[in-house]
Amino acid sequence: MSETRSEISQLGEFGLIDRISKNFTLQNKSSIKGIGDDAAVIDTGDDYLLISTDMLVEGIHFDLAYMPLQHLGYKAVAVNVSDIAAMNGKAEQITVSIALTNRFSVEAIDALYQGIKAACTNYKVDLVGGDTTSSTSGLIISISVTGRVKKDKVAYRNGAKANDIICVTGDLGAAFMGLQVLVREKEVYIADPNMQPDLEKYEYLVSRQLRPDARTEIIFDLEEAGVKPTSMIDVSDGLASELFHISKNSGVGIRIFEDKIPVDQVTFETAIDFKLDPITCALNGGEDYELLFTIEQSDYEKIKNHPDIHSIGYMHDKKDQNIMLSKQGTVVPLQAQGWNHFTNDPQT
Amino acid sequence: MSETRSEISQLGEFGLIDRISKNFTLQNKSSIKGIGDDAAVIDTGDDYLLISTDMLVEGIHFDLAYMPLQHLGYKAVAVNVSDIAAMNGKAEQITVSIALTNRFSVEAIDALYQGIKAACTNYKVDLVGGDTTSSTSGLIISISVTGRVKKDKVAYRNGAKANDIICVTGDLGAAFMGLQVLVREKEVYIADPNMQPDLEKYEYLVSRQLRPDARTEIIFDLEEAGVKPTSMIDVSDGLASELFHISKNSGVGIRIFEDKIPVDQVTFETAIDFKLDPITCALNGGEDYELLFTIEQSDYEKIKNHPDIHSIGYMHDKKDQNIMLSKQGTVVPLQAQGWNHFTNDPQT
Structure with missing residues (x-):
């Protein structure tokens, strides 16, 4: 590694995403749209599959002093489902990965997943996988969502025309x-x-x-x-x-x-x-x-x-x-x- | 929340997964297989789509004292691609979410993504999305992978027969x-x-x-x-x-x-x-x-x-x-x- 040190705060999140994504080009013909919209778009034959992901970190995105775990679980699903809606699609599946310290009890995890389940029921999405591990500090939730949209119905960020x-x-x-x-x-x-x-x-x-x-x-x-x-x-x-x-x-x-x-x-x-x-x-x-x-x-x-x-x-x-x-x-x-x-x- | 407090360590990871998954049933007809295999299986028409996810936490899964960031990026992709292979499928897309403190420089992130790119090139998978955020402690990487398998070729954990x-x-x-x-x-x-x-x-x-x-x-x-x-x-x-x-x-x-x-x-x-x-x-x-x-x-x-x-x-x-x-x-x-x-x- 070179001795230069540049701070991430100088780039900001969007600058960092631009820096990362410019080095990656799509190589599979099923990869229709990569980084840069609310969800990625994958060709699965009849329809497009949509996939999006969000990570929520305790102390950054939420404060458990006022965020009940049940609400947090619900919100973590909702923000992902929202990304699929933003492509004009319907969410169908999620995976949920959590990392947490032993400060959290089994009952706390139950509360978190009660919220996740309430959101799954409300949005008619299935929890199909995930990962559970310990963390060295606080709670981290990473959810990925898959959804579906008819090929002629997908809405990107880039389709607006003058006078729309x-x-x-x-x-x-x-x-x-x-x-x-x-x-x-x-x-x-x-x-x-x-x-x-x-x-x-x-x-x-x-x-x-x-x-x-x-x-x-x-x-x-x-x-x-x-x-x-x-x-x-x-x-x-x-x-x-x-x-x-x-x-x-x-x-x-x-x-x-x-x-x-x-x-x-x-x-x-x-x-x-x-x-x-x-x-x-x-x-x-x-x-x-x-x-x-x-x-x-x-x-x-x-x-x-x-x-x-x-x-x-x-x-x-x-x-x-x-x-x-x-x-x-x-x-x-x-x-x-x-x-x-x-x-x-x-x-x- | 009740006053009972049960420790996660008493359940263990598999116990925790069992406890979580028993409350969730699949409701979408596209959800073929949920929690409990190397990857979830989603019906997309001609083929099955496979999806899996892994979260790696600094101090738990890796120690940057001996794990170069470039290798870490490669490994984080490889372990996900391996989950798709374990379903007899071929990985095609990944999303990468990272949370990190300002201890990490832009050059450190570059090294991490060089490893991710090397793995993408080697396994012919596309980076199609993700999330970048700050953390309060260390580096967390959450990768989700999608893959594809012909419906009659998918290999689950539950198909072994006597004498195999x-x-x-x-x-x-x-x-x-x-x-x-x-x-x-x-x-x-x-x-x-x-x-x-x-x-x-x-x-x-x-x-x-x-x-x-x-x-x-x-x-x-x-x-x-x-x-x-x-x-x-x-x-x-x-x-x-x-x-x-x-x-x-x-x-x-x-x-x-x-x-x-x-x-x-x-x-x-x-x-x-x-x-x-x-x-x-x-x-x-x-x-x-x-x-x-x-x-x-x-x-x-x-x-x-x-x-x-x-x-x-x-x-x-x-x-x-x-x-x-x-x-x-x-x-x-x-x-x-x-x-x-x-x-x-x-x-x-």
């Missing part, structure tokens, strides 16, 4: 605000363990953080409406970051409207209480696991009355102009912040 | 003795850092530990010979442990001959030097990543001249009698020791 309408499901920023509430309550609890947290007001936000759901029903709804998204991604790192992925991969620009971004009332009010801008929380908060997709204008009529799909803007042909029109009518350049776990701070 | 011949490839116990050599040399180095380890004599053993290879060519050889194993497993936990898996899953007994167990001369001599019984190392050492399989007697002629396939015994109909006939002609009951990472000691 940008849609997002549900509402944004709630999971991020839920995390802020939990972090504050933990600090209150550490300061005074007799203090009981009053989370009732924040129930929606906290549930979005602790027990997010993959929007699998949207995939069925789109199919039923006869709409194939031209591009799709799930919102894990924040709306802005995901919009940039679509823009970069599709080679077209983004134009969204601030007043169209769906933010729940409780998210809005709590953000103000925390002296945060609600729209910034929606743009950069992350962990919403909503679906962000583009559709052809001719498909708009088919989904415009869907109660949970919101059109927030459109694509245009200037690929370097990713902008938001503010409520005041000013043009705000979008910034893809995302998350850099290597510094534990949002990337700036 | 038990075959194993290569030689056994070398990886275990390689580990003993490395651990001793590390102790010598800690005692006196000026002492240069003399590993030349142990080159074969050390390479079997640090850079094992999956026996993918055996799968081609069997296909060419027109032999479909009635059962198959790869030797990761030690010959005895794997024989028990075949016996338990197939419902038939094992009878092997001590003098037929393939042990390399260097393994034999080094074991004696270390005051270990060479056959015990072969039976319980683990990490050989050789293939253990059973064939019908009528197929024996087709493989008996293969230079790297050794017949070591046969199956019989008394499923509770798993025995070895010693060189002296005495009957020795086999014991499945395997490894219990939760205590870091061989299970007894």
Whole structure:
């Protein structure tokens, strides 16, 4: 090894992924799509098989002080199922690998797998394998998911065209605000363990953080409406970051409207209480696991009355102009912040 | 959670897997085989898709004091490819997830992925996805592999019949003795850092530990010979442990001959030097990543001249009698020791 030492934090997660993936080229004809989308795509004959994987590390992705193991198990499955949905596919199988110290009892493992089972039941996926081992520090969960999509229905990040309408499901920023509430309550609890947290007001936000759901029903709804998204991604790192992925991969620009971004009332009010801008929380908060997709204008009529799909803007042909029109009518350049776990701070 | 606390170490890895898997039943018709074999089996139409996963944790599965990162990357892929071979299949894709602290530089990650790439090239598999994140302690690698097998060629652990011949490839116990050599040399180095380890004599053993290879060519050889194993497993936990898996899953007994167990001369001599019984190392050492399989007697002629396939015994109909006939002609009951990472000691 050379004596040069470069820090991973300087590259960031996306830089590291780019550095790794540029050295690998696909050699099997069954490998249709490798690194760079929500899931890899494998040709299995009639259909495409989708495969995605996520690793959750204690102390980085979750804090067991406020994350019950049952919720953690559920969430670990949901975020993987969400990646398959983001390819317009349906998840069918998962493998679950865990590493843990002897701090965890058999009962703790039971709780974790109860959550995994609840998610398997809800999403109709089968646990088909995995690995269990000990760790030297904390709990690590690595889940891989396989799914299926008809070949003509697969939605990549790179299919958006100028004039396509940008849609997002549900509402944004709630999971991020839920995390802020939990972090504050933990600090209150550490300061005074007799203090009981009053989370009732924040129930929606906290549930979005602790027990997010993959929007699998949207995939069925789109199919039923006869709409194939031209591009799709799930919102894990924040709306802005995901919009940039679509823009970069599709080679077209983004134009969204601030007043169209769906933010729940409780998210809005709590953000103000925390002296945060609600729209910034929606743009950069992350962990919403909503679906962000583009559709052809001719498909708009088919989904415009869907109660949970919101059109927030459109694509245009200037690929370097990713902008938001503010409520005041000013043009705000979008910034893809995302998350850099290597510094534990949002990337700036 | 109830107040009862049960320790994972009392269950052991296999006990924990049994406890987890009994709560999960398969619900998708594409899920052909779930937990309990070297890989899960998914129906994709013409063929079966195979999927397996392994997690390697620093301080548990490897020690970077003697495991170069490049070898670690290679080995992490090889052990997964071996699981696909053990289903009589061919690996095609992998996903690689890593968690690591900022102790690791970009150059260290490069070295790890150079090893992963070397393995991908050697085994003709594509890296199609993964996850990169930080950890709070050390390096964790989780790899999932997908492979393919014709439906009538898949080899499970449960197909062995009485009178089938038990075959194993290569030689056994070398990886275990390689580990003993490395651990001793590390102790010598800690005692006196000026002492240069003399590993030349142990080159074969050390390479079997640090850079094992999956026996993918055996799968081609069997296909060419027109032999479909009635059962198959790869030797990761030690010959005895794997024989028990075949016996338990197939419902038939094992009878092997001590003098037929393939042990390399260097393994034999080094074991004696270390005051270990060479056959015990072969039976319980683990990490050989050789293939253990059973064939019908009528197929024996087709493989008996293969230079790297050794017949070591046969199956019989008394499923509770798993025995070895010693060189002296005495009957020795086999014991499945395997490894219990939760205590870091061989299970007894």
